[in-house]
Amino acid sequence: MTARTVRGAVGATLAAALITGVAACSNPSPGGAADAGGADSAVVGIATEPESLSPLLGYGKDGNSKIFDGLLTHDAEMKLQPALARALPEVSADGRTYTYALRQGVKFSDGAPFSAKDVVFTYRTILDAKTNNASKTELDAVESVEARGEDTVVFTLKYPYAPFAERTVLPIAPEHVAGGQDVNSGDFTTRPVGTGPYLLTGWSKGEKLSFRANPGYWGGEPAVKKFTMAVIKDDDVRLTRLRSGELDAAILPPNLARAFEKDGTRTTFAARTFDYRNVTLPTQHRVTGDLAVRQALDIAVDRGAMVDKLLDGAGKPAYGPVPTGSPWFTAGTERAHDLDRARRILDDAGWKAGEDGIRVKDGVRASFPLWYTSGDKIRQDHALAFASDAKKAGIEIRTEAGTWEVIEPRMKTDAVLAGGGSPADPDFDQYQLLTSSLGGDGFNNMARYDNPTVDRALEDGRRSGDPAARKAAYDTVQRELVKNPGYVFLTHIDHLYVVNDRWEGLGTQVEPHDHGLGSGPWWNVESWKPKQK
Template structure:
């Protein structure tokens, strides 16, 4: 596929944005079954929704929005392309100045013109301490952002932050609207105005987000005129509604997606076409947080033992049906950023020896004890998420063979979040854009306990230094060496047990041309999957 001129890229929102979906029996459109809609409409089933639709609060920070555009965007191969900027930025020799020439004639959906002042407003507002944006540390490198006339923006950095251009896929908000409201609670957070290919027409929280094509979009009005994202948290319910024809597409866990493909002939195709399955390679991992604040998971020997007591290969084969690979850290094997030699083989005997040597002795019930502390801890996973449930149960089974009791519990994020400091969570993450995008928030001790950042309260001085060195260097070799240090340190001192990297699978009613997938991050739903470029779809000719 050629590079697109309309926008929408990988990533949905922070994991914190997960809230319970309403698995309503009515159709998402409130009328006839969604899957029977005409060729200019599409309804897709997603598992998550954002808490806000304001980019000032973090929405679309990875470039995933259909409502907004960033200065840059990604094409199908995840290469940066101009969006609101006319071209890729000019970068100074010292790597500290980025100059963007802006596209002319672009208007917001309310008809007001887009200008450099909107860019300045967006970045300055996000960096304002009064703005409740949990991701503002991602823009830590910015020293200043200035407008030069209406069509040029200049960023000056504190240090030569190598992946800065990747950060500028962040959506741009209109100053004339958002600047006149409370940034944290104003109407703009749920009724946004942007420059993107779609306009929000309605948001029923926990049920659906509805969009219509923007007739004044600078990249051309999309052929899909109505686009609905049905929020369906439960995997099984998404399958049911897909099969009934209420949905045109949905993301599904591997076992359900492949099962759907196998029995599609028996079940019959939707009225307007046949079903197709799309697979996306990802950086999306599942891991178990091992909080340092807990008497059991805070013990380095326990963490080391669990790290090699898990059978990652079996998880890929049995839980994912081969749609993924073993994970040994945040970087998947096969990535140029992966550190060779940090793979951990399944070795139950060695895990037992580590625990024996550390003084964890097996009790009468088979569970180990040390200094009166029983080797037992809870592991939470989100309700309705079959992938997390399956991983949690498999992890608990493997841990028990080493003499550690893991008690699995299901709940919503509202239930889980207050417990994260001391109780383990089956979590996820991963970003293909740059190692800094995921690893800094995952591992740096300065962000321990900061919402969903560093959920394990991991504290390793060597890792902290390497992460800082990597984000402040413009030298690719130096950055690779720093991230090698991080990955090797995670072998010696794991704050998490990484289990698998997961391929994302989607089942789609095959009635459009232009469908493809990108390499995807952990967060998926709103802007990922085959509908990452829904604005480029065309109805198939009959």
């Protein structure tokens, strides 16, 4: 789930109410998704849709927004490349000043020129306390952003923040459009104007987002002239529509993607990810707030079995937000499945098994609810498997399904099968996930985890410009999660996409938790070319 504040949720609700007023919105076809198969069109099936299309509220913050561009972008290898900037930034010797020279001649889709004032407007608006963008903590290092003429922007940082350039893939909004309306609920949230390769032509909420190629795009008009994202939450329905030809491509869970292994007309793409599934262990619940319970659950879970049985091998065990294959991963923090040790931890802490096998301590039964989002098969499977493992240790977990509107008010005390992950930098994910200063702030630090050692390490990690010092800080975080887990991390999940074999230039990047719109083989749809027959 994307991190956002409760205020942000209210803003999103207002934005949703405005969707019906989008003049360009087209009605959904009787089948729900648009017809696929046009020579210059592509229709892809995704599982979720954004709450807003405004970068001021967080849309596209990790890049690939299609409607907008950032100062920089990522290539296929996740290396930073110039976009609205002419080159990578010049960085001062002390690491506190970043200077960007801007590309000249770029225009927004309404014909207005792009300039430095739009960059300044975008960053200042996001950092404004009135803006409901929960990701603004990622820009905490920014002290000021100033324009020098029309084509130069200078960021001054409070402290050397090594990954700052990664944050400048953030899309740039036009001041002349977005600056004259309410940032949280104005028309811009559903009628975006950007400099990107595509223009939004329609958004039928819960059905589809439709785009057409931007003929004035500074990078050249895309060969895919019409691009549609069909919003299909149900995995089986997505599979059916792909098979019927309604979709050119779709994201599918591993067990369904396997159905296309021998299909000579389609290609399956597997994207490596930082996308994890975890269980929040609220510190303000009488059971999950007990350190011994958290430690026991952390080793009672059989992560390997989850990867093999739930993901069909398309993933790996997760021991924290950082995947084991990342250079940021701390070797030695892997946790083996050890049910006997889990039982001993509970015994030593005074949690004694009752007649039905469920443990009790001081009159408190070792039982708590675990919520997962309705219709999400992967989360449901993880929740059920986790509950099964926990019961073997004497802990009763009652799985419940609901929408986020149902789940969110319960997160203070109820466990949630959640997710997250960002490949760009460990700060982007871990700070919002673990810092006590954000405990209870919407979907930030959902467990209300409070560990002073982790808080200090997170600050050290984001404030140091020394790679070795940063690695040491995040090593500390990961080791602390072994001793005091506020979450039980279960798996890192590969994303699988099945695509009609009629385009060239497809591939995948290393993907974050939030995927579908900006990720998948269509991360660079503007570069696709028809396959030569």
